Amino acid sequence: MEAVVSFEEFSYSYPTREDVLVDIDFQVHRGEVLGVIGPNGAGKSTLCRCLNGLIPHFYGGRIRGKVIVAGLDTQEHSTAELSMKVGLLFQDPIEQLSGVALTVEEEVGFGLSMLGYPKEVIGERVAEAIERVGLKGLEGRSPYELSGGQQQRLALATVLAMRPEVIALDEPTALLDPIGKYEVFGVLRELASEGSTLMVVEHEIEELAYIADRILLLHGGRILSIDESKRVLSEVSRLKEIGVDPPSVTELTYLLEREVGVALGEYPTTLPEAVRLYGEVLRS
C-alpha cells in the first residue's frame, strides 16, 4: 500500500526541551486510520506538528531524519504549502477558528480563500464539507453560537474543505462533553469508512478501538509498539505500566483471566466484540 506519511529515523528536540521524539520510524498508508496513544508528555502532539511543517518552521529546534508527507519533505516545504496535503485539527475548537469569519460557511471557506481559490470552487467545497460533518442548515450561523461538538465538527469541515491527503487530529474530543465527543467520533467513523487517511491522537481509547486500523504506542518520545490496534490494545499490562488505560472490556477480560482464571482465548477491544465473545462463553 502507498505510504502517505513517512517518518524516517526522525528525532526532534524543541529549543527548550531535549529529545521529545527519538528514532521515530513508521509509515501511514493511504486509506489507513492510525491511532496514536501514550501518556501525557509522550510526544503525541509534537508528532502531529511534524506533519504540516509547524516543526521545524514554526517551533524551530533540532531535527534528525526526515518526515515525508504526500511526497513532500516537511523541512523543505512551508506550512502553507503543506496545508493542502495535511489537515490538522486541534483540541480547542474555539482557538482554531479564524476569528474573522461571521458564519459557518465563511469559516469553512477561510482556508481556501487564503490559498487564493476562486469563489465558485470555494462555494462547492464548502457545501460539500459542511454536508460531510453534518452541519447542513447551520451555514449562516455564527461559529461562536455553536455547541462545542458542533464547533469541533466545523473545525473538521474547515480541514475537509482543503481536501488534504491526510488528516491529523490532536485529541479532538479532549475539551468536549459526552454529546460533543459522540458527534465528533460519529463523523470520524464515517470518514474512516469512506477510506480517508487519518492519524488520530486520542485518550478516548474506547472510541479509538472502533476506528483505528493500527495503533502506535508512544512513551518518552519513543515508539513502544506499532501494530494492528487489537494487538496493541491487548497488551494490557504494558499499557497499564506506562499509565495508559486499555478499553474497559479488554481490561475486564484481562482481569478475569489473571484473577479468576477465566480465559476467552483473545481480548475483545470493542463492546460488540466483547458481547460476541462473552456470549459464546456463556452459551457453552
Next chain:
Amino acid sequence: MGVVRRVLLDKRVLTGDSIIHRLDPRPKFFFFLWISVLAYVFYDYVLTALFLLVILALAAAAGILRRILLVLAVIVLPGFAFAIPILSVLFPWNETLMFKLHILGFELPLYYEGFTWGLSWPLKIAVCVSSALLFYLTTEPGELIALLFKLRLPYKFIYMVTITLQLIPLLLDEIQTIYQAQLSRGLRTKANPVKRIWNFLALVIPLTLSSLMKVQTRAIALESRGFSAPVRKTCLYDIRLRAGDHLFFSAMIAVTLLLAYLYLLYGFSPIVHLKFYYVAG
C-alpha cells in the same frame, strides 16, 4: 468601559435596513474622511456644528443617533468643560474681550477668541468621532473586509483590523472570567487606590499570559490553513456601487465645490469671520 462596550462592541444589534445601512461602505468611509478633513480645514465653530448636525441627521436616519450621542457625551462634553473656560482666559491670541468674571475678589477677563477656540476643537473631535461611528455602526464586518480588499491593503493588515473588532468581546469575557476567579481567591476590590493598582496586576498578568498563549495557538491554526501562502487571497464578500451611492458621492462633490468657493471668498472662517489668526497665519 460600559458605554464603549454598549456602543462599539454590542454591534450585532445594530444590523438594520436603513438607507445608510444600504449604502456601499466606500461612500460611507469616504464621507468619514471627507467631513473630518473639512472640520479641520475650516476654523469656524458654526460650520463645524453644521457638519456635526448633518452627521447626526444621517445617524438618526440609520437609527443609531442615541448611541452616537452617548459616545459624544462621554468624549466631547468634558472637552467643552475644560477647553472653553481655560482658553477663554489663557489663549495666547485673545484680544476681543467679551466680559469680565468676578470671582473671590478677582477680575477674570473672558475673551471671544479663546472661547470660540475652546468651542471649535471639541466640535472638530465630535465630527471625526461621530462620522467614524456612523461608518462603523452601519457597516457589516463582511463589507468592511471587502472594502479593505478593494483598497488593496495587505491581507495581514486586513486581518489585524477585523480580528481586533471580532476578538475584543472575547477578550472582555476572558477578563470577566479572570476577575471572577481572582475574586473567589480573595482579591479585594474595596481597598485604597495604591492597593487597587497592585490588585490590578492580579488581572493583568494572567490575562497577558493567557492572551499570549491563545495568540500562539491561533497563529499555529492560521498557518495550518495557509495564512502565509504567497498568493493573492480571495475575498469572500461582494460590494457594489449602486445609484444611491453615486448620488451620495455627487452630493459630497457638490458640497466640496460650494465650500471651496466659500473658502476662497471668506477664508477658513466663512460664517463667524473670526478676527484672530491661527498660529500659522
